[in-house]
Amino acid sequence: MQAAIEKAEQAAIEKADTLIEAMGWIREFRDKVTVIKLGGSVMEDEDALRHLLVDIVFMETVGMRPIVVHGGGAAISRAMAEAGIEPNFVQGRRYTDDATLSIVEKVLAGQINEGIATQIEAFGGRAMPLNFVGDTDNNVLYGERIALTGDGGEQLDLGHVGQVTRVDRDIIDNLCYAGQVPVIPSMCVDDDGNKYNVNADTAAMAVAQAVGAEKLVFLSDVNGVRQDKDDPNSLIHTLTSSKAKELIASGVIASGMIPKVEACLATLEKGVRKIHIIDGRLRHSLLLEVYTNTGVGTEIIGEPAAG
Numbered sequence: 001m002q003a004a005i006e007k008a009e010q011a012a013i014e015k016a017d018t019l020i021e022a023m024g025w026i027r028e029f030r031d032k033v034t035v036i037k038l039g040g041s042v043m044e045d046e047d048a049l050r051h052l053l054v055d056i057v058f059m060e061t062v063g064m065r066p067i068v069v070h071g072g073g074a075a076i077s078r079a080m081a082e083a084g085i086e087p088n089f090v091q092g093r094r095y096t097d098d099a100t101l102s103i104v105e106k107v108l109a110g111q112i113n114e115g116i117a118t119q120i121e122a123f124g125g126r127a128m129p130l131n132f133v134g135d136t137d138n139n140v141l142y143g144e145r146i147a148l149t150g151d152g153g154e155q156l157d158l159g160h161v162g163q164v165t166r167v168d169r170d171i172i173d174n175l176c177y178a179g180q181v182p183v184i185p186s187m188c189v190d191d192d193g194n195k196y197n198v199n200a201d202t203a204a205m206a207v208a209q210a211v212g213a214e215k216l217v218f219l220s221d222v223n224g225v226r227q228d229k230d231d232p233n234s235l236i237h238t239l240t241s242s243k244a245k246e247l248i249a250s251g252v253i254a255s256g257m258i259p260k261v262e263a264c265l266a267t268l269e270k271g272v273r274k275i276h277i278i279d280g281r282l283r284h285s286l287l288l289e290v291y292t293n294t295g296v297g298t299e300i301i302g303e304p305a306a307g
């Protein structure tokens with residue numbers, strides 16, 4: 001009996017200690033803006049998505065300012081298959097013809113964007129879907145058709161694929177300060193009202209740069225950048241920009257990891273100091289990454305100073 005009481009007391013003390021430790025982290029990160037990129041691959045796992053959104057609600061509840069930018073590549077490919085359209089990727093970007101664009105708009109800016117905001121609200125947080133679908137136009141990403149060149153220097157045709165050139169920072173800032181989580185789909189609009197499909201990693205990069213984020217965290221379905229993409233034990237904990245470029249050139253970093261790492265490098269150059277690629281399927285990986293020193297994925301860093 002006495003032993004059981006002592007065990008219960010010990011458990012209560014440990015819980016209180018954890019809370020007190022958490023208080024320190026929470027204080028340190030109050031008011032800090034973190035851009036969280038939700039990848040389509042992790043969103044396929046409903047359980048993982050639910051846990052991630054609860055973590056985001058926690059961050060917002062304790063005074064951090066999380067901003068969600070999301071993709072949805074897997075869901076778009078599924079909807080294309082249902083419509084009998086074969087996906088075709090060029091340099092990690094989806095070739096987007098008229099029919100594909102309307103699927104991207106429906107799935108990404110419609111279903112997924114509204115769905116994430118609704119789930120955040122269901123978990124007790126407040127969220128605002130920022131899209132141009134429906135009667136209320138809340139779009140914050142503006143841009144133009146992307147210009148990509150092939151290996152031989154030729155111009156590549158990707159159809160309605162865009163890049164973000166301007167972010168409406170005021171709308172995002174106002175929502176953050178009002179305690180609402182902005183939820184942003186990876187589509188943009190040009191001056192003539194044309195809509196474009198944007199790679200979600202580069203959209204997250206544009207948002208992080210525009211709002212001067214403290215951190216940019218990419219949540220994916222792998223534990224980070226690996227030396228061998230199929231071997232989780234080959235995780236690279238810290239990746240310098242020169243090494244990242246080398247791994248892209250040698251083909252170690254391939255497919256969907258290319259735009260992600262390229263976005264990291266471009267963001268580093270624009271002054272966002274903390275950039276991480278982590279496994280969103282790992283329970284509380286986001287909180288661990290934001291609030292502790294536990295390295296749970298790959299951190300991308302600039303070149304260490306010589307000497």
Ligand SMILES: Nc1ncnc2c1ncn2[C@@H]1O[C@H](COP(=O)(O)OP(=O)(O)O)[C@@H](O)[C@H]1O
Binds near residue numbers: 042221
């Ligand atoms: N070197 C690498 N390390 C880890 N993953 C890699 C690497 N090269 C390619 N990949 C692939 O990149 C994928 C992540 O990119 P992507 O599918 O676009 O994810 P997301 O939907 O999260 O943006 C991984 O699932 C993996 O298959």
Ligand SMILES: CC(=O)N[C@@H](CCC(=O)OP(=O)(O)O)C(=O)O
Binds near residue numbers: 093199
């Ligand atoms: C131009 C382009 O490739 N757009 C992406 C947008 C979604 C995305 O990037 O989703 P993930 O984050 O899940 O990869 C696409 O159509 O798949």
